[in-house]
Amino acid sequence: xxxxVIDLRSVCxxxxxxxxxxxxxxxxxxxxxxxxVALIGPSGSGKSTLLNILGLLDRPTSGSVxxxxxxxxxxxxxxxxxxxxxxxxxxxxxxxxxxGLSATENVMMPMIAAEGRRKGAxxxxxxxxxxxxxxxxxxxxxxxxxxxxQQQRVAIARALVxxxxxxxxxxxxxxxxxxxxxxxxxxMRAFNAERGVAFLMVTHDPRLAARCxxxxxxxDGQIVSDQPQPNIAxxxx
Amino acid sequence: MPISWxxxxxxxxxxxxxxxxxxxxxxxxxxxxxxxxxxxGGLETRLVAQTLGTQAHIVVRPADEAARPMMLDATxxxxxxxxxxxxxxxxxxxxxxxxxxxxRTDGVTxxxxxxxxxxxxxRANATRAVLLIGADATRFASIxxxxxxxxxxxxxxxxxxxxxxxxxxxDLGVSVGDxxxxxxxxxxxxxxxxxGVYDLGNREVNRRWVLVAQRTAQTLLDLPGGVTSIELRVxxxxxxxxxxxxxxxxxxxxxxxxxxxxxxxxxxLQSQGSSSAVIQAFVILEVAMGIASVLVVSVAQKRKEIGIxxxxxxxxxxxxxxxxxxxAIVGLLGSIxxxxxxxxxxxxxxxxxRNADGTATFPFSISWALLGRSSLIAVATGIxxxxxxxxxASRLDPAEAIRNG
Ligand SMILES: Nc1ncnc2c1ncn2[C@@H]1O[C@H](COP(=O)(O)OP(=O)(O)OP(=O)(O)O)[C@@H](O)[C@H]1O
Ligand SMILES: [Mg+2]
Numbered sequence: 001x002x003x004x005v006i007d008l009r010s011v012c013x014x015x016x017x018x019x020x021x022x023x024x025x026x027x028x029x030x031x032x033x034x035x036x037v038a039l040i041g042p043s044g045s046g047k048s049t050l051l052n053i054l055g056l057l058d059r060p061t062s063g064s065v066x067x068x069x070x071x072x073x074x075x076x077x078x079x080x081x082x083x084x085x086x087x088x089x090x091x092x093x094x095x096x097x098x099x100g101l102s103a104t105e106n107v108m109m110p111m112i113a114a115e116g117r118r119k120g121a122x123x124x125x126x127x128x129x130x131x132x133x134x135x136x137x138x139x140x141x142x143x144x145x146x147x148x149x150q151q152q153r154v155a156i157a158r159a160l161v162x163x164x165x166x167x168x169x170x171x172x173x174x175x176x177x178x179x180x181x182x183x184x185x186x187x188m189r190a191f192n193a194e195r196g197v198a199f200l201m202v203t204h205d206p207r208l209a210a211r212c213x214x215x216x217x218x219x220d221g222q223i224v225s226d227q228p229q230p231n232i233a234x235x236x237x
Numbered sequence: 238m239p240i241s242w243x244x245x246x247x248x249x250x251x252x253x254x255x256x257x258x259x260x261x262x263x264x265x266x267x268x269x270x271x272x273x274x275x276x277x278g279g280l281e282t283r284l285v286a287q288t289l290g291t292q293a294h295i296v297v298r299p300a301d302e303a304a305r306p307m308m309l310d311a312t313x314x315x316x317x318x319x320x321x322x323x324x325x326x327x328x329x330x331x332x333x334x335x336x337x338x339x340x341r342t343d344g345v346t347x348x349x350x351x352x353x354x355x356x357x358x359x360r361a362n363a364t365r366a367v368l369l370i371g372a373d374a375t376r377f378a379s380i381x382x383x384x385x386x387x388x389x390x391x392x393x394x395x396x397x398x399x400x401x402x403x404x405x406x407x408d409l410g411v412s413v414g415d416x417x418x419x420x421x422x423x424x425x426x427x428x429x430x431x432x433g434v435y436d437l438g439n440r441e442v443n444r445r446w447v448l449v450a451q452r453t454a455q456t457l458l459d460l461p462g463g464v465t466s467i468e469l470r471v472x473x474x475x476x477x478x479x480x481x482x483x484x485x486x487x488x489x490x491x492x493x494x495x496x497x498x499x500x501x502x503x504x505x506l507q508s509q510g511s512s513s514a515v516i517q518a519f520v521i522l523e524v525a526m527g528i529a530s531v532l533v534v535s536v537a538q539k540r541k542e543i544g545i546x547x548x549x550x551x552x553x554x555x556x557x558x559x560x561x562x563x564x565a566i567v568g569l570l571g572s573i574x575x576x577x578x579x580x581x582x583x584x585x586x587x588x589x590x591r592n593a594d595g596t597a598t599f600p601f602s603i604s605w606a607l608l609g610r611s612s613l614i615a616v617a618t619g620i621x622x623x624x625x626x627x628x629x630a631s632r633l634d635p636a637e638a639i640r641n642g
Contacts, residue, residue: 081547098546100247110549112243113546
């Protein structure tokens with residue numbers, strides 16, 4: 001397990017043909033297994049763009065991206081999809097659950113996608129995870145029947161169901177009240193501690209950033225600071 | 238359950254109202270198709286059955302270069318039978334042998350050697366020109382549904398008896414058991430008993446056909462042991478012309494199929510069929526447009542969800558199948574409802590509109606084949622209609638879809 005879970009080298013991303021906007025300018029970033037990293041920066045600095053590239057949803061204009069030791073530059077669409085399904089969990093700001101599926105089915109989705117079919121054994125695993133995030137009673141509810149915090153906990157369970165080594169979270173608490181935000185954050189820290197899952201979390205909340213192992217700051221598409229946090233406050237659920 | 242089935246079912250369930258509406262749309266289309274096909278098929282079956290009630294599928298006659306009434310036949314339809322015998326009757330040479338060979342011909346189900354020719358029927362001072370037809374009763378009945386249409390007496394002409402049509406009976410004022418005189422080739426008229434009266438549903442035939450024993454006809458027409466024509470029944474009526482052509486080339490005799498002598502009817506049926514095909518094509522188009530438009534809207538609504546699915550590791554092909562299957566499922570459900578609707582509508586229609594004698598005014602022929610074919614068309618249409626939406630769904634950029642919802 002020597003290789004880092006994220007290894008970005010000189011990643012640039014620009015948009016536009018006539019008027020070219022450089023959104024990321026030569027970003028280098030290594031994240032080790034089990035790290036909990038906060039990504040901060042002003043609006044428009046390129047945080048979501050970086051996360052999309054890390055999540056293999058988007059390709060860099062130049063530079064190389066290795067996820068869990070796999071160099072992705074030469075991979076085709078189908079291979080990227082497989083690697084993404086196996087190695088990366090996503091938590092988005094607006095929860096992004098599938099509205100037509102129950103909480104359990106949403107959690108099962110990465111397993112179903114990986115296997116290509118729905119199987120009975122998957123359900124038990126999904127329910128166990130839902131119980132772990134405290135949503136046993138909501139297991140059969142639709143997303144519309146749950147609160148924002150509950151939906152985000154479902155999304156976390158979904159991100160972890162395949163034991164992905166890396167979870168990318170884009171402002172997971174941005175849409176939640178302080179109490180729910182704390183609960184969701186505590187849950188992520190707990191999974192990080194229990195299972196050694198690496199987290200890269202975009203946040204605008206300095207208090208949450210302060211409770212991460214490491215804070216990376218992005219300004220105008222460049223990493224301007226990358227600080228370990230020596231004294232982390234213990235996770236308070 | 239494969240992922241695409243699972244998701245297709247969930248997407249359809251999620252958009253219940255939309256799904257229900259489009260299923261109804263498809264159902265109406267399929268119902269129209271089934272109804273129309275059943276009606277036109279029934280009408281065709283009835284017209285052909287009516288035509289063939291008084292006509293053999295194929296009539297084989299002696300080759301006769303001179304004065305062949307063939308040209309007349311092609312346009313005069315039911316009169317063909319009468320026209321051809323207007324000339325001096327001649328016998329088919331070695332007709333037993335020919336008849337045996339014909340009965341062995343592929344597709345031929347019944348053979349009836351017939352001796353027929355013009356004659357006069359007389360009773361008191363009434364005289365009528367008739368067509369004398371002599372044939373073996375069983376064989377004759379295998380060509381014409383005369384046994385089913387006997388209205389008095391029975392169909393089994395004795396050596397001294399005859400069976401006549403309802404119109405001739407009333408023209409001459411005779412009924413079963415009465416006697417009338419028959420004369421042909423200028424001979425002295427002989428007395429025959431009316432054994433039965435038939436009604437083949439065609440006035441002209443009822444007025445002219447006098448059915449007698451074969452020997453009677455041979456004697457009256459002065460054709461001892463002779464047969465003027467061999468009438469055939471075939472398994473599939475629309476193969477009649479092809480079989481007639483084979484008979485012509487094999488025997489050198491004249492063989493006229495009902496299709497030749499009813500060319501106009503066939504043209505009419507054909508144009509009826511093609512106008513129904515055009516209507517059906519438009520119905521299919523309507524169904525396809527309906528399904529496609531609903532799926533296009535669904536893809537637009539589900540951009541974000543498709544992005545999430547791709548982020549979760551769902552392959553492009555999976556996304557394509559999710560939408561193709563939705564099209565197929567909508568097509569299938571719609572076709573089941575529509576087939577039931579069309580069949581029910583047809584049955585109701587047939588039950589409501591009845592003729593005085595209780596038969597349906599609108600004959601319907603609904604078959605499993607028709608229902609199966611309509612369903613297949615609907616499912617195929619659903620899949621085809623889903624192709625473009627499915628492609629556009631699979632080409633969504635997941636990052637973009639997630640960002641902009
Ligand atoms: N598809 C695109 N085409 C053109 N420009 C884009 C595209 N995606 C992002 N951008 C631009 O890239 C810049 C960075 O966007 P990004 O969403 O990464 O910022 P962010 O740091 O996540 O901001 P926020 O904190 O508001 O979420 C913005 O100026 C944005 O307009
Ligand atoms: Mg962002």
